[in-house]
Amino acid sequence: MxxxxxxxxxxxxxxxxxxxxxxxxxxxxxxxxxxxxxxxxxxxxxxxxxxxxxxxxxxxxxxxxxxxxxxxxxxxxxxxxxxxxxxxxxxxxxxxxxxxxxxxxxxxxxxxxxxxxxxxxxxxxxxxxxxxxxxxxxxxxxLPAAKEEVVDGQKRVYSAFDNPEARYRERYADLAVNPEVRDIFRARARITAALRQFLDGQGFLEVETPILQPLYGGAAARPFVTHHNQLHQDLYLRISFELYLKRLLVGGLERVYEIGRDFRNEGVSFKHNPEFTQLEFYWAYADYEQVMRLTEAMVAHVADTVLGRRTLTYQGREINLNPGWPRLPLADGIAQYTGLDINAYPTAEGLLGAMEAKGIHADPKSTRGKLVEKLLGDFVEEHLQQPTFIVDYPRDISPLAKAKPGNPAVVERFEGYVAGFELCNAFTELNDPLDQEQRFIEMGRDYAADSEDTHPLDEDYLRAMRYGMPPNGGFGMGVDRLVMLLTDKATIREVLLFPHLRSREE
RNA sequence: GGGCCGUUAGCUCAAUGGCAGAGCAGGUGCCUUUUAAGCACUUGGUUGGGGGUUCGAGUCCCUCACGGCUCACCA
Missing domain, CATH: 2.40.50.140 (Nucleic acid-binding proteins)
Structure with missing residues (x-):
């Protein structure tokens, strides 16, 4: 003490x-x-x-x-x-x-x-x-000596407690002296309640799947590892819910969703925290077009419920959340903002050469999909201020998505962008067990692989799929980012009660 | 992990390399409709830690810790 x-x-x-x-x-x-x-x-x-x-x-x-x-x-x-x-x-x-x-x-x-x-x-x-x-x-x-009075309806704050480190480390003091911080978390609770209300109303069943998983998968991220002493077993904190939720479709639960915590052992940024809240749903007999329409309706419902309107100001920019988001094919978006026609370059070597010719440098070891992602991230994302669905992604960066008929290099996948950042990611889910196994192998996985670049192959997931999985559309969304958007906060830490900070010597 | 910026009283912030200060909070008084109440007096500091340069360091240099922004990473 x-x-x-x-x-x-x-x-x-x-x-x-x-x-x-x-x-x-x-x-x-x-x-x-x-x-x-x-x-x-x-x-x-x-x-x-x-x-x-x-x-x-x-x-x-x-x-x-x-x-x-x-x-x-x-x-x-x-x-x-x-x-x-x-x-x-x-x-x-x-x-x-x-x-x-x-x-x-x-x-x-x-x-x-x-x-x-x-x-x-x-x-x-x-x-x-x-x-x-x-x-x-x-x-x-x-308590930190913040003074705040309401005079003529105007809130005046004196000597506010606003040092970010102190506020996050002692969030209890932050909440105690800054009423507007309490309002953020009231809004957050209304947002998650509205998401549940919407999905429940659409006949989705809320479920809970394992956080401690013997194998991890469903996303591109490194996991946190832990260990069960009695079972002498290493376990991973989940990086996504996807593979467990889709097992439930095999089991006959046709519409399922989960809102919960994912853990990714990656960098921390204004839009990344090591643990964050994800919403995923899986919808049997739907495809990504239907999922897009449901997404628009869901976001509009949340805005209606929480804000009472569908337009908002995010970091000084007007955002309109009405349904009818533009569908922009990824290749078109890249062409629009870089002048590059990625469809003309079916190989990584060819695309890299075309990029270099335009002065765009990339890691020469990148796969073609990685190059496409870089183009999206570096040149397109920032322009996607109004809600936009980027659709049709390269197959090699989407191992769980179903190919687009007539174009095996592209899958039926979309990402929803708002205010220049990715809000959600969804696809027509791959339900062909043979194709899925082939994709896993293409990704460099085999039954023993477990390194930074390759994930272990989840044989049980394939076993489930072999019993027959209905065609379905799946969806994942960063709930924290939705909260940022609706509360006009520029960093994810503002919408997390206890954001991750390096521990401090006491 | 890289770059840049930052860390001074409980809080918010000052201080040409030359006596470490202010407002609020705190303490002691006065004050029976105030509201950043007011008035008088007043306490409070290892200037993030360690090292160095200098007659002299909050200030310059090195280093460590933590934070902010940013870049990288994030099939």
């Missing part, structure tokens, strides 16, 4: 004096008849004729956010989950002992309970005229 700071020592001394004065600093129970919002609403609904006297009986509870001592009377603000309310305390009403205890021994950050009637002050604020108060929990450590 570290040493207490001077400020903490002062509060610990107050804590002892409170006990002596008969204020239990951590009582087991609180009583509350109204939230601050309920109290204010009740007063507004039934306004008294004499607004300068206290009316009604309200008991509220919350954290002390401001104290203004004016001699024998004191104003304070408390904040609860619903809002804030001003308290008015007078020595006449409370007695010398109790009044002095509040003034001398209560601090910003303490949780208190206060009872009394409501009145309107000279300056027009509805305020609780306190007849009784209790301490509910003493704050030993002072």
């Amino acid at each position: 570290r040493e207490y700071t001077e400020l903490e020592k002062i509060r610990l001394a107050k804590l002892e004096r409170l006990r002596t004065a008969g204020f239990e600093p951590y009582p087991p129970r609180a009583e509350r008849t109204h939230t601050t919002a309920q109290a204010l609403a009740a007063y507004a609904q039934n306004p008294p004729t004499d607004t300068h006297a206290a009316h009604g009986a309200y008991t509220v509870a919350g954290r002390v956010k401001a104290i203004r001592v004016m001699g024998k009377s004191t104003f304070a603000h408390i904040e609860d989950g619903a809002g804030r309310l001003q308290l008015f305390l007078r020595v006449n009403d409370l007695g010398e002992t109790a009044y002095r205890a509040f003034v001398d021994l209560f601090d910003l950050g303490d949780f208190v309970q206060a009872a009394g009637g409501l009145f309107t002050t000279k300056s027009g604020e509805v305020t609780l005229w306190v007849k009784e108060f209790r301490l509910l929990a003493k704050a030993v450590s002072p």
Whole structure:
């Protein structure tokens, strides 16, 4: 345990004096008849004729956010989950002992309970005229001294607690002093609820599949490895849900989805966190065209539910989430922004040569698919501000997707882009077990392979597929990115309660 | 992993290589309708850690840690 700071020592001394004065600093129970919002609403609904006297009986509870001592009377603000309310305390009403205890021994950050009637002050604020108060929990450590007041409907913030490292490391303090941070996570909960509501309404079944997996797959990422001691078995934290959800289609569950955490042992960036929330669904008898239409409808439903509208401003740009997103074939997009016709170069060597001729440098060991991805990422993505489906991807970077009839080099796959980043990825799923095995082998897998570049072959997945898998469309979406979009946050860390940070020596 | 920038009081920030400061928070008083309340006085620092240059380092150099942005990585 570290040493207490001077400020903490002062509060610990107050804590002892409170006990002596008969204020239990951590009582087991609180009583509350109204939230601050309920109290204010009740007063507004039934306004008294004499607004300068206290009316009604309200008991509220919350954290002390401001104290203004004016001699024998004191104003304070408390904040609860619903809002804030001003308290008015007078020595006449409370007695010398109790009044002095509040003034001398209560601090910003303490949780208190206060009872009394409501009145309107000279300056027009509805305020609780306190007849009784209790301490509910003493704050030993002072919260970061952020000041924030609403004046004329304008929120003014003073000395905000805004150092990103401190805010993420001590998210509890961030939440305690920055109400707008709490709003992000309220929005996040509404977003995931709206996704579930939408998919449930479409007849999808929410399921839970293993996070600890003996083999990993379904995405292009390195896994975290762990170990089961009793079973003497290495296990991987899942990098996707895909292979398990599609096993369920074999089992006769026709529409399934899962919202949960994926873990990818990759770089951290403004749009990547080692653990992140994914939504995947699989839909028997549908193809990627139907999945596109469902995606548009789902995103619009979430916007309707969470924002009440389908247009939003993301980082200063207007985004329109109405269905009818353009379908842009990947080759056309690349041609549009680079002038390169990738269809004219069916081999990696040929495409690399054409790129070099345009001054675009790439790793000469790249496969053709990797080169295409680089062109997409470097030249096309940034232009996809309005929602856009990029469709029809190279087969060699899409081992789980079904080939497009008449064009075996291209698969029925789409990615949804909004605000210049990838939001979702989906395809008409490959359900031919022989083709699937061939694809795995093409990817460089064999039954023993397990390296950075090649994933182990999931024989059980092939076994499932051999029993017969209905044709289906599958979909995956980074939920954190959807939350970023709908809350106008530029980094994924702002929409994760506890984003990954390197550990710090204590 | 690379590049750039940053780390000073509880919080937000100042400080030509020359006495480490302000506002808020805290403490002691005054103040019975304030709301960034006000007024007076006041406490608080291993300037992220370590090393170096210098008469003298918050400031310059090296190094380590952590963070931010960015690039790379992410079939």
